[in-house]
Amino acid sequence: MPVSAYVVDCAVYVGGERLPGRWSHDAAIEEVRRRGDGFVWVGLYEPDLEHMQVVAETFDLHPLAVEDAVCAHQRPKLERYDHTLFMVLKTVHYVAHESPATTNEIVETGEIMAFLGTDFIVTVRHGSHSGLHELRRGLEGRPERLALGPAAVLHAIADQVVDSYLAVTEAFGQDIEQMESVIFEPRSEVGAEQIYMMKREILELRNAVSPLVTPLRRLAEADGLKQVRPYFQDVDDHLTAVSERVTAFDELLTSLVNAALAKISLQQNTDMRKISAWVAIIAVPTMVFGLYGMNFDFMPETHWQFSYPAVILLVLAACFLLYRVFKRNQWL
Helix, strand or coil: CCHHHCEEEEEEEECCEECCCCCCHHHHHHHHHHHCCCEEEEEEECCCHHHHHHHHHHHCCCHHHHHHHHHCCCCCEEEEECCEEEEEEEEEEECCCCCCCCCCCCEEEEEEEEEECCCEEEEEEECCCCCCHHHHHHHHCCHHHHCCCHHHHHHHHHHHHHHHHHHHHHHHHHHHHHHHHHHCCCCCCCCHHHHHHHHHHHHHHHHHHHHHHHHHHHHHCCHHHCCCHHHHHHHHHHHHHHHHHHHHHHHHHHHHHHHHHHHHHHHHHHHHHHHHHHHHHHHHHHHHHHHHCCCCCCCCCCCCCCHHHHHHHHHHHHHHHHHHHHHHCCCC
């Protein structure tokens, strides 16, 4: 299978404008270096190691970074290899569902890796929700941004990823509010397991957000990216807000877990009181009728013609009295 099978798009940009025609990755970089101006943006989707190495040879990418780009499942990070920056960003996607009390998944993650050079940027995507087609079209409609070079593309990618964090945390917050109302609703059926599931999902979101803080801060302070540093600083501010929101969600879910466990314990205590009350009530006829079931000659009132209904009425009266006592004390 040729490398082009994994290439979503490959374009040459000069002065912020996309050159016409279809380009292979090697022809595109040759054109840029022949002109001495512009840059190449190559977008790949889940390439294997063999085809990724072909691209790596063209752009002189470091083997360790290439392995990371192929294997995926990396933490967000920023690394420098010779004259190339390698950045990993975790993408997140909110999984639509009817209710957080019944769903098994809220957040789906993917990855975008970016190799940034002086005259190229190579992006590698993992995950079906991490598309960059609309981002590319938006940038091509703003040539003044593309004229800043490949770093402007990296900023746009980071900005889109962080904006998706904001959207996901907003939806996640609504789920937590809904779960909170369900938990504190009387006789609700939600257990602690569902909140633990939400804790797992918020942990997945935190693993995408928190490690990205340091790489973005380094880009915002990088001397070699002076033209786009203010843009990265803006993204860093947004990411800080997201990180604080995720931390607050984690603490709130911990409180909800404690509330759910307390509610379960209270419900169990209530059930045990009800069971104990009914056992006490049933113990009265059990004892009386068990006594009269014994084979003794001298039993109280056995030769009285009204003994049977009298015992029945006495048992019913005792049971009713116990029922009223337990009802008054809210055991039933």
